[in-house]
Amino acid sequence: MDIVVQKYGGTSLGDLDKIKKVAKKIKDRKDSGDKLVVVVSAMGNTTDSLKSMACRLSENPKPRELDVLMSTGEQVSIALLSIALNDMGCKARSFTGHQIGLVTEGYHTKSKITDIDASIIFQELDKDNVVIVAGFQGINSNNEITTLGRGGSDTTAVALAAKLSAVCEIYTDVDGIYTIDPGLYPKARKLESISYEEMMEMASLGSGVMHPRSIEIGHNYKVPIYVAISTGECPGTFIKESDNSMEKTVITGLAVDNNDAMVTVNNFPYAVHSVSELFKGLAEKHINVDMISQTTPVDNKISVSFTIPRDDLDTALKSLKELESKTGSFITETDTNITKLSVVGMGMKTQSGVAARLFSVLAENSINIKIITTSEIRISCTIDPGDQAKAVSAIAEEFDL
Ligand code: ASP
Ligand code: MG
Numbered sequence: 001m002d003i004v005v006q007k008y009g010g011t012s013l014g015d016l017d018k019i020k021k022v023a024k025k026i027k028d029r030k031d032s033g034d035k036l037v038v039v040v041s042a043m044g045n046t047t048d049s050l051k052s053m054a055c056r057l058s059e060n061p062k063p064r065e066l067d068v069l070m071s072t073g074e075q076v077s078i079a080l081l082s083i084a085l086n087d088m089g090c091k092a093r094s095f096t097g098h099q100i101g102l103v104t105e106g107y108h109t110k111s112k113i114t115d116i117d118a119s120i121i122f123q124e125l126d127k128d129n130v131v132i133v134a135g136f137q138g139i140n141s142n143n144e145i146t147t148l149g150r151g152g153s154d155t156t157a158v159a160l161a162a163k164l165s166a167v168c169e170i171y172t173d174v175d176g177i178y179t180i181d182p183g184l185y186p187k188a189r190k191l192e193s194i195s196y197e198e199m200m201e202m203a204s205l206g207s208g209v210m211h212p213r214s215i216e217i218g219h220n221y222k223v224p225i226y227v228a229i230s231t232g233e234c235p236g237t238f239i240k241e242s243d244n245s246m247e248k249t250v251i252t253g254l255a256v257d258n259n260d261a262m263v264t265v266n267n268f269p270y271a272v273h274s275v276s277e278l279f280k281g282l283a284e285k286h287i288n289v290d291m292i293s294q295t296t297p298v299d300n301k302i303s304v305s306f307t308i309p310r311d312d313l314d315t316a317l318k319s320l321k322e323l324e325s326k327t328g329s330f331i332t333e334t335d336t337n338i339t340k341l342s343v344v345g346m347g348m349k350t351q352s353g354v355a356a357r358l359f360s361v362l363a364e365n366s367i368n369i370k371i372i373t374t375s376e377i378r379i380s381c382t383i384d385p386g387d388q389a390k391a392v393s394a395i396a397e398e399f400d401l
Contacts, residue, residue, distance in 0.1 A: 002034050002035070003034070003164050004166055005036075005166045005169070006039070006157075007039040007169070007171065008039075008081075008230055013041065013080075016080070016084075021231075023085045023090070024088065026038060026081075026085060026130060035125045036131070037121060037133060037160055037164065038131070039157040041074060042074050042077055043080075047070055050073060051066065051070060063107065066147075067137075071096075071134070071145050071147055074137055074153070090130060091127075091130065092130040093132065097133070097136075097137035097145075097156070099120070104138035105141070106146075107286075109146075110147075110149040111140060111149075112148070113159045118164055134156075135157065149213075158225060159217050161223045162217055167225075168223050169225075170210065170226065171232075173230070175236060176235070177191050177199065177239070178253075179252065180254045180396060181208075181255075181256065184256055184388075185254075188401065191253070196241065198242075198377065201342065201378045202253050202342075206256060206257030206258070206259065210227065218239060224239075225238070226239075250347035251347065254341065254342065254343050254395055254396065255341075256339060256340070256388065258339050259309055259311075260310060261309075261334060262305055262335040262371060263307075263308065263316060263320070263332065264305040264332070265330050265331070266301075267303075268327070269302075270300045275302075277326060278304065278320075278323060281322060281323050284319070285318075287312045288308065288309060289306050290380075292373070305370075307340065317332065320332050337385055338370060338385070339385045340381070340382045341380065343378065357398060362391060368383065368387075370383065
């Protein structure tokens with residue numbers, strides 16, 4: 001008898017009828033002989049509504065209170081799903097993050113899981129119960145309720161699967177992982193499988209299907225993950241270790257991200273500590289820097305460009321103002337008009353010429369590139385958002401996506 005961790009997202013639990021349908025699916029699966037642990041998100045847009053209520057009461061709600069508030073969404077879902085299951089004659093019990101000892105560390109609203117007490121879950125499974133767990137929430141060492149960051153229920157599910165040595169099935173409102181978001185490129189293909197490494201890049205590059213940290217945990221603990229549509233009407237995508245067949249294609253996917261801003265500091269002093277001071281200032285404000293490029297010095301001055309989440313732009317500008325008191329004045333420019341395109345593929349490790357093909361395709365279409373970064377399995381560049389549609393189809397055709 002296998003233990004299976006399933007996760008149902010908010011859209012699949014949007015109303016009571018949908019909850020009943022999910023319950024029926026869980027019951028059928030249990031009747032087929034599997035032991036089930038089910039992680040759920042809040043119903044529909046509940047988390048957004050809760051957050052907006054807080055923001056209507058205060059411009060600056062305390063993160064601790066936001067966690068207490070936002071974690072209630074999942075508590076409603078676990079109880080309703082358990083009620084529906086028991087009503088169908090399928091034994092189920094619901095648990096909050098606290099009750100299953102899901103311990104976190106770090107900041108409120110973006111905490112990280114450090115441990116889960118699996119013994120409670122095993123006891124419940126032994127009593128033939130479906131165990132229903134609230135996603136997205138935990139408890140820290142000060143006994144405070146915490147949450148894992150938006151979309152964090154995926155991470156709860158994969159972490160539980162790792163702890164229970166189970167497979168993890170993510171049921172969502174899309175029917176799998178595509179080479180490109182089909183909303184941006186309708187001819188995109190659904191992937192039968194994708195490696196953890198590629199999925200990690202795709203997820204953190206703005207392909208919104210899964211919470212990036214869930215894939216990191218999946219990779220570290222080798223959790224087999226299957227992503228599919230909750231109605232189960234067509235096969236989904238497996239996220240697993242890369243095999244040789246995966247490496248035959250050079251590029252597996254293209255991610256598009258419109259949430260970043262670019263900052264350029266011109267006339268910046270070329271001194272040993274100046275660049276490190278710049279990024280230290282941003283790090284102290286917990287700003288995640290993504291792409292970075294620096295020019296060669298002219299008259300002892302350089303230009304440094306970097307991209308950050310657009311939401312962090314004001315904080316970054318404050319940090320740069322503070323920096324001027326240390327380094328002397330420089331000129332700061334911002335550009336919120338950028339689209340980041342990233343091609344991702346394990347095949348890049350072994351095949352040369354991918355960058356040349358990518359940049360040639362953009363050049364042939366008269367698309368200017370603002371900034372470039374690469375990793376072993378990805379090339380990212382930012383372009384003008386007006387060029388996005390043209391760039392996406394040209395890259396898709398070139399790499400057969
Ligand atoms: N309910 C939370 C959110 O909307 C967590 C999740 O859905 O994964 O972000
Ligand atoms: Mg999600």
